[in-house]
Amino acid sequence: MYNIGALALLWLVAFGVRWLYIEQSQS
Secondary structure, three states: OOOHHHHHHHHHHHHHHHHHHHHHHHO
């Protein structure tokens, strides 16, 4: 079985990076 904690952390990092990228693009 896959580690849910690692998957959640990966999702959080990916979402954060994507949000930061969008924020920079709008500036």
